[in-house]
Amino acid sequence: MKVMALRRASLSVVGLIVMGLTAGCQRIETPRAETPTPVVATAAVEPLTASGLGLSGTVRARVEAPLAFQVGGRIAARRVDAGQSVQAGQVLFELDPSDLEQAVRAAEADVAAAEAALRTAQADLERVRTLATQGFVSAQATDRAQLAAREAASRRDAAQARLAQVRNGRAYAQLRAPAAGVVTEVTGQPGQVVAAGQPVATLAQAGAREVEVFFPETVTPPATGQARLPDGRTVALALREAAPMVDTLARTRRARYRADGLPAELPLGSVVSTQFALPGQPTAPLDAGASPVGTWRVPVGALDERAEGPRVWRVRDGKLETVPVRVLRVDNRHAVVAAPLQAGERVVALGTHLLQQGMTVQERAR
Structure with a gap:
């Protein structure tokens, strides 16, 4: 009986220990790691007039x-x-003029040989004419002698022309x-x-200089425009020529503009800002029931063209919201879009494929 009582007491103690450990484990909570707020690069949208187009141009020589x-x-x-x-x-x-010098010597030798052959043919012709007056040769022999002299003269002329050609070639070595x-x-x-x-x-070549501009394939280069120089001055532009075809790789059209007011100290290859007046852009709403939209310039990386169509991600009070857009023009740095945005608003400039509606982010201005 005592043995049984001791066993019951031991089991009771073990049970209490197990229950205490279980309760202690339940009271211990593993701290959760806080997810850091994503940092996104943002840029302010730039308003554009419906008829204005700004592009970069390069100063080039006219020729x-x-x-x-x-x-x-x-x-x-x-x-x-x-x-x-x-x-x-x-x-x-x-x-290296070595081969050209040898060609000149060979041509001079050909001229000398042709002149000697001509003198021989002329001497034969004189003898035949003398014999013909005495009746010793026929008129046919005289004709053959005349033809031989003419042929020798033609060969001499051809040799002299080749000599002049190779002498020019020797001069072309420089x-x-x-x-x-x-x-x-x-x-x-x-x-x-x-x-x-x-x-x-x-x-x-020195002289007239021009501004070269590459337009999007959907834009016809306008006849006039203006360029803003690095010192802030503006110069009038007048279209001189435009490429008739779109570049198959860059999808742009090249145009050259006369710029008579460019300062002489502005080096070739300098980049200037250009502004052109274009036909008005559409200002209709993006879809039925939407409010009228404006024309804005945003970084090309701000466009998100996933399954829901073109859009940008606007940041408001630290949260993201999508704004549908209509893409009007795109170059290698910026996109011009029609969208219901407001001046001063900021949009995500990079990494738009990782964003979700309502996501909390931290801005890092570009």
């Missing part, structure tokens, strides 16, 4: 000509570097600047073998 040798050969010397100013007639490259200007690119190097007509440099 930019690739330079090449008129004969082939191995480049022996390069006497110009990219960015160097040159004068008309200045030597830029030289070819590539000279056709006009004063700036060498913008150099591709030929000493020791390189080039063919006739293969460009070895590009010369931007």
Whole structure:
């Protein structure tokens, strides 16, 4: 009986210990890690007038000509570097003249041989004419002698023309600047073998300069515009030429504008801001029942074109909300959209594919 009582007491103690441990485990709560608030890069929307288009332009020379040798050969010397100013007639490259000198000697020898053959033919003609007056040869023999002399004269003329050609070729061993200007690119190097007509440099000729602008494929380059220079001045632009086709890769159209007021100290390749007047953009609502929209410029990374259609993510009081948009134009940096936005509002500029409606975010302005 005592043994049984001891066993019951031991079991009771073990049960109390187990219950205490279980209760203690239930009271211990594992702390939860707080999820950090996502940080998003935002940018303010920029209002645009319905008829305005701003793009970047590049200052170019009116004439930019690739330079090449008129004969082939191995480049022996390069006497110009990219960015160097040159004068008309200045030597830029030289070819190895060895083969050209040999060609001149061969042509001179051909001329000498042709002249000797002509003298022989003329002497034969004189003898035949003398014999013909004495009745010793026929008129047919005289005609043959005359034809031989004419043929010898033609061969002499052809040899002289070839000699003039190879002498010109020897002069073409020196590539000279056709006009004063700036060498913008150099591709030929000493020791390189080039063919006739293969460009070895590009010369931007001095004189009139222009502004080159690339328009979206849906925009016809307007006839006039204006450029804002880095110092804040504006210059009137007048369309000179526009590419008839859209570039298949960039989906843009190139246009060149005359800009007579560009200062001479503005270097070639400088980037200027341009503004053009375009036909009015649509201001109708995006869908039935929506309020009228404005035209805005946003970073191209702000567009979210998932299954729900084009939209941007607006940040209000630290939370995200979607705004449907109509895409009007897109370039490599910005998109022009029609949307019910307001001046000063900020939209997410990057990573829109990771966002959800109502998400709490922390802004980091670009």
